[in-house]
Amino acid sequence: MKRSVLLLSAGHSCVDVYQGAVPAIVPFLVSERHYDYAAAxxxxxxATLLSSVVQPVFGLLTDRWRMPWLIPVAMLLAGFGIAAAGTSGDRMAVWTLVALSGLGVAAYHPASARLARTVTRGDHTAMSWFSLGGNVGFAVAPLLVTPLLAAGGLGATPWLAVPAVAGVLMTVPVTRTPAPARGASGASQGRDDWGMFARLSLVVTFRAVAFFGVSTLLAVVAKQRMDGxxxxxxxxxxLLFGGGAxxxxxxxxxxxxxxRVRCxxxxxxxxxPSVAGVAFLPGPLLLLGVAATAACLFVPFSLQVTLGQDYxxxxxxxxGGVTLGLAVSVGGVVSPALGALADATSPSTALVPVIAAPALAWTVARTLREPEPIETAASSRPAEAPA
Known part of the structure; x- marks a missing residue:
């Protein structure tokens, strides 16, 4: 199991490089292509809108049919969109290519979350390592994108296709894992609790608004306050993405x-208070708020995936598609509004309304209950009598 989890985690990292690459590209669009904050x-x-719309469709498809081929195809699509985005000066072409990358990310997450549950058999720590891969991808993205584009400009984005190819090579062997038997992990026939799942999705959406709000404006805010x-x-x-890991x-x-619910x-x-620190702390003290925000927003990250599957x-x-992908992607919908507010006021001022997002997540999380894990429910059901 350990080897499969490691490979899945590494593949997840390669895919989420392309989500983390988008905010890292924003400063270069502002400086090189003269985008205003709203356009950027x-x-x-x-990157998130198309992903938000189609992600439930991919979730339904993976529940109905085994589609192991979808994972590598999705990874390649995610990489191609970002790799090609910087080669065009046309804004509509850039937005279209980034949207295609989001489509690849949308297709990847439901299938990979289902496979991860099968491989890990619902173990919280193992699932956190799978989720960690995505966070590492986010963390590595600015370190990969910023030096590359600083040296070669936006025309160097084709090099960003490399992580997708590497991810496919590592993940394909795990996709051959046999499907779980009826009643086993990932194939339970217990009752679905849509009410609790809807509340959880709302919690994850508020978390996504907080995360995307901070990550979209953070690079610009840090440049202004730290003069670096x-x-x-x-x-x-x-620090935001690495602390999240x-x-x-x-x-x-x-x-x-x-x-999980209590945590x-x-x-x-x-x-x-952590997000408030990002909005208000001056100079290098900003980094304290960033580190605290990263830890607080990512502690529930993998827990919400297994909670959703158990609901x-x-x-x-x-x-898995909703908790790991759709609700996360919805957070990007607020980005244009925050960009417009940043243009009208300042990037720091635009972070102030983001403080409400974790407060709303906490409010709804208080109504959640701890569900019985799929594996426990399956093992506690009496075996079927032989015909």
Whole structure:
């Protein structure tokens, strides 16, 4: 299992490089293509809007049919869109290519979340390592994109196709994992609790608004407050994504002791002052707010994936697609509004309304209950009598 989890995590990292690459590209669109904040934020919207719309469709498809080929195809599409985006000076072409990359990300997450549940058999720590891969991809993205584009400009984006190819090579062997038997992990026929799942989706959406709000504006805010140029922006984004990686693993460990719902509630409560720190702390103190925000927003990340699957034991692919992909992508919808507010006021001022997002996530999380894991429910059901 360990080898399969490691390969899945590495593949997840390669895919989420392309989500993390979008905010890292924004400063170059502003400086090289003279995008205003609203236009640059619309690029983030392009990466998430199509993904948000089609992600439930891919979840339904993976619940109905085994589609192991979808994972490598989705990875290649995610990489192609970003790799080609910088080669065109036409704004509509850039938005279209970034949207295609978002489509690839949308197709990847439901299928990979279902496969990860099968491989890990619902273990919280193992699932946190799978989710960690995505966070590492986010963290590596600015370190990969910023030096590359600083040296070669936006025309160097074709080199960004390399992670997708590497991810395919690592992930394909795991896609051959046999499908679980009826009643086993990922194939439970228990009752779906759509009410609780809807509440969880709302929590994840508020978390996504907070994360996308911070990540979209953070590079510009860090450059202004720390007077460190593009390096300051890249460092702040790396801390946000890298700190998120630490929070993800920590969440998996804490959940085993205190429970998933309880950990999520505490994390969102602490995220409120943390995001406020990003909005208001001056100079290098900004990084303290960024580190705290990263930890608080990512502790619940992998926990929400297994919570969703346990709320919908009969639709594991759909649940994984929504909690790992759709609700995350919805957060990007607010980016243009925040960009417009930044143009009208300042990037720091535009972060102020983002503080409400974790507060709303905490409020809804208080209504969640801890579900019985799929594997426990399956093992507790009496075996079927032989015919």
């Amino acid at each position: 934020s619309a690029v983030v919207l392009a 140029g593009s390096a300051a922006g890249a460092a702040a984004l790396f 630490v929070g993800t693993v920590l969440g998996g460990r804490l959940a085993g002791r205190y429970g 999520a509630r505490a994390a969102y409560a602490l995220a409120v 919908l034991p009969g639709r594991v692919g759909t649940a």
